[in-house]
Amino acid sequence: MPKLKYLIIAIIAIAVLPSLVHAQSAEQRGLEIAQAAKSYDKGFTDFTAKMTMTLKNKAGKTSRRNIRIKTLEVEGDGDKSLSIFDEPADVKGTAMLTFSHGLEPDDQWLYLPALKKVKRISSRNKSGPFMGSTFAFEDLGSQEVEKYSYKFLREEACGEWQCYVIERKPEYKHSGYTRQVAWLDKEAYRLVKVDFYDRKKALLKTLVASDFNQYLGHYWRPGKMHMVNHLNGKSTLLEWADYQFQTGLTDRDFRSQALKRLK
Amino acid sequence: MLIAWPVIAAAQEFSGNIAAEAISFSQQGQFPNQMDDNLTLSFKPKWSGEWNNGDDAWSVEIFLRADNKDEGREHADIRELLWLHLDGDNEWRVGINTMFWGVTESQHLVDVINQIDQVEGVDGEDKLGQPMIHLKQYHDWGVLDFLVLPGFRERTFQAAQGRLRFPFVVDTSAPIYDSSDENNHVDYAFRFSQTYGDLDLGVSLFKGTNRDPQFDPGSGIPHYVQMTQVALDMLLIADDWIWKLEIIHRDTDPSAYQALTGGFEYTFYGVYDSDINIGSLAEYSYDSRDEGQRGVFDRDLFVGARLAFNDAQSSELLAGIIYDTEKHSQSFRLEGNRRFGDSWKGTIEMQVFSNVDPSDPLAAFEKDDFLLLEIARFF
Numbered sequence: 001m002p003k004l005k006y007l008i009i010a011i012i013a014i015a016v017l018p019s020l021v022h023a024q025s026a027e028q029r030g031l032e033i034a035q036a037a038k039s040y041d042k043g044f045t046d047f048t049a050k051m052t053m054t055l056k057n058k059a060g061k062t063s064r065r066n067i068r069i070k071t072l073e074v075e076g077d078g079d080k081s082l083s084i085f086d087e088p089a090d091v092k093g094t095a096m097l098t099f100s101h102g103l104e105p106d107d108q109w110l111y112l113p114a115l116k117k118v119k120r121i122s123s124r125n126k127s128g129p130f131m132g133s134t135f136a137f138e139d140l141g142s143q144e145v146e147k148y149s150y151k152f153l154r155e156e157a158c159g160e161w162q163c164y165v166i167e168r169k170p171e172y173k174h175s176g177y178t179r180q181v182a183w184l185d186k187e188a189y190r191l192v193k194v195d196f197y198d199r200k201k202a203l204l205k206t207l208v209a210s211d212f213n214q215y216l217g218h219y220w221r222p223g224k225m226h227m228v229n230h231l232n233g234k235s236t237l238l239e240w241a242d243y244q245f246q247t248g249l250t251d252r253d254f255r256s257q258a259l260k261r262l263k
Numbered sequence: 264m265l266i267a268w269p270v271i272a273a274a275q276e277f278s279g280n281i282a283a284e285a286i287s288f289s290q291q292g293q294f295p296n297q298m299d300d301n302l303t304l305s306f307k308p309k310w311s312g313e314w315n316n317g318d319d320a321w322s323v324e325i326f327l328r329a330d331n332k333d334e335g336r337e338h339a340d341i342r343e344l345l346w347l348h349l350d351g352d353n354e355w356r357v358g359i360n361t362m363f364w365g366v367t368e369s370q371h372l373v374d375v376i377n378q379i380d381q382v383e384g385v386d387g388e389d390k391l392g393q394p395m396i397h398l399k400q401y402h403d404w405g406v407l408d409f410l411v412l413p414g415f416r417e418r419t420f421q422a423a424q425g426r427l428r429f430p431f432v433v434d435t436s437a438p439i440y441d442s443s444d445e446n447n448h449v450d451y452a453f454r455f456s457q458t459y460g461d462l463d464l465g466v467s468l469f470k471g472t473n474r475d476p477q478f479d480p481g482s483g484i485p486h487y488v489q490m491t492q493v494a495l496d497m498l499l500i501a502d503d504w505i506w507k508l509e510i511i512h513r514d515t516d517p518s519a520y521q522a523l524t525g526g527f528e529y530t531f532y533g534v535y536d537s538d539i540n541i542g543s544l545a546e547y548s549y550d551s552r553d554e555g556q557r558g559v560f561d562r563d564l565f566v567g568a569r570l571a572f573n574d575a576q577s578s579e580l581l582a583g584i585i586y587d588t589e590k591h592s593q594s595f596r597l598e599g600n601r602r603f604g605d606s607w608k609g610t611i612e613m614q615v616f617s618n619v620d621p622s623d624p625l626a627a628f629e630k631d632d633f634l635l636l637e638i639a640r641f642f
Contacts, residue, residue, distance in 0.1 A: 090608045132577060
């Protein structure tokens with residue numbers, strides 16, 4: 001009798017499983033693409049770079065920010081990253097330290113040079129604008145696989161490359177988006193375009209990344225990222241320069257109390 | 264050292280700001296000769312550089328205030344003149360430095376390393392450079408700070424013409440010290456701090472000259488006594504809430520006492536689908552000393568709102584009221600600032616004192632409601 005029971009279970013399993021697999025395939029395939037993109041980028045260890053943000057309002061008036069970035073890859077958790085502000089002059093020396101943790105809230109500290117004070121801040125402001133730009137804090141955060149649920153939509157040409165088009169829905173709390181549609185190229189998983197849909201499900205912003213360069217013969221980074229807000233007409237151009245990988249950064253360079261000694 | 268100098272020159276950086284400040288008082292002062300308005304200039308340049316691949320660094324920061332009407336406020340100070348040396352998990356700082364300990368907004372009980380530059384503001388956030396040898400040690404279980412503080416800095420006070428001052432004019436020519444070492448007394452301080460997930464914790468100890476002067480009855484001469492202070496500060500982040508607490512036990516003359524400031528900040532993010540964040544703050548302060556010996560924050564409640572516009576100009580507005588729950592004195596304060604262009608910043612400050620009880624230390628400021636505008640050029 002027990003043998004017969006196992007046989008019945010086996011038959012049911014064989015009959016039902018393929019349809020389950022088929023039903024999950026769009027989600028499964030989306031997740032697999034996200035995992036492949038993450039694993040392609042794995043092992044970069046650390047990088048430093050300079051970032052110039054040019055903010056443009058609807059009337060075309062621009063303002064500029066210069067920020068130095070240091071990022072440390074953390075095995076089994078989100079990255080640690082440090083942003084040091086050089087411009088505008090009134091925030092020169094301000095530094096922001098972030099320990100990202102996937103679905104858990106990030107730990108964040110801010111160094112205020114005018115008060116010479118390191119202040120623990122809430123990372124809750126995910127949907128808020130970064131330095132008055134059209135980039136939200138969550139757009140610039142560490143991209144961990146578990147932060148979204150995924151769905152494969154289609155494959156299509158994206159400029160010179162062929163792209164996977166996937167939908168991703170934020171699984172972390174306090175996102176300003178209901179969903180994003182992302183274009184990743186099939187060859188090296190470069191994120192070339194993202195459409196952001198707001199809480200009312202309207203198309204809010206579009207990010208286009210370009211001028212990709214390869215570092216250490218493997219890791220791709222965009223030279224330019226252009227974020228347009230379709231609702232208020234504002235845009236921000238983010239230009240990256242001086243990318244350096246595996247510079248020897250360690251945990252020592254990412255201590256909240258060490259923020260005071262950065263220039 | 265000689266070889267290092269060209270490297271230092273090459274790595275040098277220069278930054279700072281120059282600012283013009285205009286202040287106007289709504290009423291005539293309650294003490295003779297007090298000014299009604301004033302226009303002053305300040306200059307805060309900073310030079311810094313590093314060598315040995317960043318393992319050694321230096322910085323110099325100077326503050327200057329030119330004031331034609333209040334000679335007590337016209338002053339210069341070295342905020343920083345520092346050599347920093349990194350050695351693995353040890354950080355050495357030798358020279359003059361300014362530092363900040365603590366977490367609360369309305370009062371800074373734990374922050375006792377530097378003397379307050381009182382003529383620059385009543386909030387205690389402007390401080391005089393303190394000579395020190397400071398070792399910071401990083402361990403897996405926390406950060407340790409050891410400080411040796413040779414040399415004492417006297418508090419700055421307004422002259423007779425100044426507003427927001429004591430009822431008497433402070434005579435800074437010959438302060439009284441309890442220690443026979445006078446202003447050469449060597450002070451010590453220690454701090455342990457660590458982050459435990461959403462909690463930041465600090466425990467500190469200070470032994471040396473009390474930065475807060477006392478005034479003997481009928482005397483305008485500052486009297487500096489000795490003190491030993493044990494302090495605790497903590498900050499807890501719980502989603503939209505930030506909880507803050509500072510507690511001190513201060514063993515000093517004439518008697519030991521305890522004081523605390525604690526409260527919360529709750530933030531509404533992106534109100535009405537805008538980019539604006541509104542933070543609401545509330546803090547309560549307690550001081551165990553007898554009536555007459557206490558500071559301004561003895562049984563006081565601070566309630567405030569912070570508006571961050573998150574715009575390209577980084578516009579901010581902070582409005583708050585300090586209410587004495589026993590004497591019912593009130594002090595309302597508004598602070599706003601925004602950037603103009605890429606390198607200018609404008610600040611507006613307003614303070615109104617109302618219903619001030621004659622026995623409250625605030626009584627000396629009763630007629631000192633003011634409006635202040637500052638425009639600063641950063642470089």
